[in-house]
Amino acid sequence: MIRFDNVALRYDRGSQVLRDVSFEVRPGSFYFLTGPSGAGKTSLLRLLFMTNKPSSGRLQLFGEDITDYSTQKRAEFRRRIGIVFQDFRLLDHLTTWENVALPLRVVGRKMSHYKEDVTDLLQWVGLGDRMHAYPSVLSGGEKQRAAIARAVIGKPELLLADEPTGNVDPAMARRLLRLFVELNRLGTSVIIATHDHLLMEQFKAPRLQLEGGHVSIV
C-alpha cells in the first residue's frame, strides 16, 4: 500500500527533515508513527498526503508512484485517504453534519444519497445530538470525533492521523483509539502519528520510529 524507497525531504534551503527513509506498509495494517518533537512525523504524513513532494527517492502509494503528480491525480488519491489533523480543521461556518458530509459533497454526490450515512456515522461516534451544532460550540473531544468521522465517511483505504489525541484527555484518547482499531478491522490501513506513549501502550501495534530523519520499525 505504501512504499518508501530511499526517500529524503528537505524544505527549500532548510535542513534535511527525512533522510534515506525506506519502509513498506501492507494493506490492512496498523502502525504508530512516533518520534521526538521535530523528528519529522508530520513531514512524513505530509508526504503521504501529497502536500509535499520528496526531494529525492521514490514514493509509492496504492501501487502507484507519487513522486511526481498532477493536481488532478492528487485529488483522486486524496479521496482514497482519510486524514485527521491535530487541530481538527473543521469549517466553522458549517454544522457538524455538513463538515462530516464535506468529502462526499466535493465528489459531487447528491445529499439525498448520503444523508443517512452521515447521520448514522455521527451517531456512531456519539455526536448524534450534536450534528446541527457548529464546531465553535463543540468540545475538544467532540471536534476530534467529528474530524475522524469526516476522515472516514468516504470509506478510505488509508487513514492518517496526526496527533489525534493531542487535545483530549486520556479517557477520550482511549476511545478514539478504539475507533481507529475498529476501522482497521474493516480493512482500512491506519497510521497514527503520536508521541503519546500511554496511547501506544494500550494497543500493541508496530511503530515507525523516526529519529534523526531515519525511520526504523520497532
Added chain:
Amino acid sequence: MSQSSDDPRYPRQGVPKAPAPTQRTPAVRPFGPRPDRADVAPPPPRARPLDWDDINYDPQTTPPARRVHQEDPNAGYSLEFEPSPLRAGRPQVRDIEPPLDEAPLEDAWRQVMTQPPAQSPPVQSLRQPPQEHQRLPDRQAERQPEPRAESPRPPEARAPLARPHVPAPSLDEELTVHDRGGKVEKGKGLTPIVQAGTVTGRSLTLVIVIMSFLACLTAGAVYMINQSANAWLRDIATEVTVQVEARDKGSVDRTIAAVTQFLQKTPGVRAVKALSEAENAQLLEPWLGGGLDVLKDLPVPRLIAIQIDRDNPPNFDSLRATLAKDFKGVSLDDHRHWQRQIRTVTRSFALGGLGILMLVGAATTAIIVSATRSALSANREIVEVLHFVGATDKFIAREFAGHFLSLGIRAGIVGAGAAMALFFLLPFGMEAIGGGAVTMAELRRLIGAGTLDLPGYLILLVVVFVIAALCMLTSRIGVYRILNSQH
C-alpha cells in the same frame, strides 16, 4: 445479558459457562476484576489474562478478531472495547441498555461501511499479503454480496429487525448512541462551502453596479444615436434637392417652373415640390433669424424637393448632367455627401462607445481579479480543507465563480435598471431643463425621441449577461491561476 455465549454461530470453546450475574453491571468498568463480582464464583483458570495484546493487529501476532468477542464477560476481565455497528452480526459483549434503534443502526452501518468507495480503483498492493492477512476482511469480496440499497432507503430498511433484543455496547455516556435530532431537516439546503460575505462585499457590489450602469448607458446611447442616424439616412435617401441659383426674381421663377415640369416627367420621381421663399426663410431661421427681409438682400438659392421612388430610383449622374446642360444655374444635390458624413459620425460614435465598453470591461476584469485574490486569501483555510478532502481545483473554482456570477447578475440588474430609468426619464429631463422648442426639435433630430425602444432595452439586458459572465469567467480563471501558482 451476554448474547454471545448463546449464539450457535460462535460456540465458545474451552471456556466454562459462568453463573448468571446477580446484579446489573455498570456502564463503565475499569480493567481488572470486577468489584461487583466479589460474591460470584471465581473465574475459571485461564491460560493467560486477556489484555490489549489480544486485539493487536500486527500481522505476526494478531489473533483472529473474533477471539475478542469469545471472551466470557463473567471471567473477571473487561475489554472495554465498544462493539459498534461496524461489527454487527458478531457475538458481542454488552452490558448496558441499548439505544432505542440500535438494531437498525447496525444494519445501516453494515451498508455504509461495506459499500465500495465511490470511483476508487481497487487497491493494488505492492505484493501479496502474508497469510496472516487472510483473516482480515476482504473489503472487495464483502462488498459484492451485499449491494447498497437505493437511497433514500425505504422505511422498512431502517425498521427494527425481528430478532432477539441485543443490548447496547458498553460505552460510557459520551459514546452512547443518541437518536435525538438524528435527521437532517427536510428541505433545508446545504450551507455554501464558501460564504458569500467573504467573497463579495458591499464595496465590490457597488463598483460592479457602477460599471454596469456605465456600460448600459454607453450601449444605450450608441444604440439611440445609431437609430437616429438610420432615420436620417432613410429620410435623406428618399429625397433629393435641386438648387436654383439666385438671380433676378423673374428668371428664377421661370427656371423653377421649367425644372419642375421636366422633373415631373422624369422616371423614378414620385413628387416634385418647389419651396417658396417663405419656406426657404423658415429653413434658415435657426441660423439667420426670422423675417423675409433678411433673405431679400442675400443670394439664397431656391430649392426644389424631389421625392424619389426608392424601388426604382432615377439615374442621379445622368439627371445631374441633364439639368446642368439644359438649365443654367441648376444643380442636383443627391445628399451623398451628407450620407457619408452621417455614416462617419455614426461610426465614430459606435467606435467611441465600443472603446468605453472595453474600458469598462477591462476595469471590471481588473476589479474581479483583485477581488478573487482577496477572496482566496480570506478563505485560504477553507481551500486547504477542500483540497484535503479531495476537492479538485475545478470544484473550488466553481464554488467561487458561483458567488461572482451571482454578484454580476445582481449588480448588473441594478446598474441596468438605473440606466433604463435614466433613458426613460431623459425626454422629461430635457424638457425640464428647458432650452426652447427649437432646441428640443434639434435634440430630437439629433438623438431621436430621447428614449429607447424595446430592442434598446433588450440590449441593456444583454449587457447584464455580459457583465455577469465576465465576473464568473474572470473569477474562475483567476482561482485556477492562483491555485496553480500555489501548487
